[in-house]
Amino acid sequence: EAQVTQNPRYLITVTGKKLTVTCSQNMNHEYMSWYRQDPGLGLRQIYYSMNVEVTDKGDVPEGYKVSRKEKRNFPLILESPSPNQTSLYFCASSRGGAGNGYTFGSGTRLTVV
Amino acid sequence: GQNIDQPTEMTATEGAIVQINCTYQTSGFNGLFWYQQHAGEAPTFLSYNVLDGLEEKGRFSSFLSRSKGYSYLLLKELQMKDSASYLCAVRRPNSGNTPLVFGKGTRLSVIA
Numbered sequence: 183e184a185q186v187t188q189n190p191r192y193l194i195t196v197t198g199k200k201l202t203v204t205c206s207q208n209m210n211h212e213y214m215s216w217y218r219q220d221p222g223l224g225l226r227q228i229y230y231s232m233n234v235e236v237t238d239k240g241d242v243p244e245g246y247k248v249s250r251k252e253k254r255n256f257p258l259i260l261e262s263p264s265p266n267q268t269s270l271y272f273c274a275s276s277r278g279g280a281g282n283g284y285t286f287g288s289g290t291r292l293t294v295v
Numbered sequence: 296g297q298n299i300d301q302p303t304e305m306t307a308t309e310g311a312i313v314q315i316n317c318t319y320q321t322s323g324f325n326g327l328f329w330y331q332q333h334a335g336e337a338p339t340f341l342s343y344n345v346l347d348g349l350e351e352k353g354r355f356s357s358f359l360s361r362s363k364g365y366s367y368l369l370l371k372e373l374q375m376k377d378s379a380s381y382l383c384a385v386r387r388p389n390s391g392n393t394p395l396v397f398g399k400g401t402r403l404s405v406i407a
Contacts, residue, residue, distance in 0.1 A: 213394075215394060227394060280326065286339070
């Protein structure tokens with residue numbers, strides 16, 4: 183089944199403790215992206231990647247890192263999480279080109295206390 | 296920059312027709328998407344417009360006017376399961392052309 187898989191689905195952590203949210207897609211898509219979704223603010227892009235080893239900042243990149251060492255994986259790293267990073271996170275992938283939007287993962291609900 | 300506006304909430308009756316509007320101001324344009332998102336779930340693709348006009352797909356249609364920076368999503372024969380948020384998204388006109396900028400979404404409630 184074609185899908186984007188994120189792990190974990192739920193995570194509660196403490197301020198300052200480094201964490202990684204994994205994302206993997208099995209569709210051989212070139213483009214991948216991370217979004218966060220907050221009430222009243224909608225989906226905001228954190229980082230995106232156009233191919234292996236090619237990444238760029240989205241609208242809210244502060245406090246986050248990403249890497250794209252392989253085509254299928256695009257982990258999101260929070261080196262020192264803070265409470266304002268409590269949010270619902272979505273990973274998404276696309277094969278690019280006209281008409282091809284993103285396929286989203288199921289989301290990761292992160293709480294930083 | 297990009298600015299995308301949608302109404303925050305709408306309510307409609309089962310069996311009726313509802314139109315959800317989206318206006319955008321962007322530095323360039325490379326396509327507009329509509330997504331549906333049920334509470335707590337991932338957004339799912341509904342439609343794509345890059346040229347002016349109406350695209351129809353079953354009960355859902357989407358319209359685009361590039362000169363007016365305007366789109367709408369039309370839902371016909373509303374069902375209770377259509378209660379969800381509807382997200383308008385514009386594709387950034389950069390070399391990657393895939394990154395999408397989303398509006399804040401319109402929460403639609405379908406009532407009996």
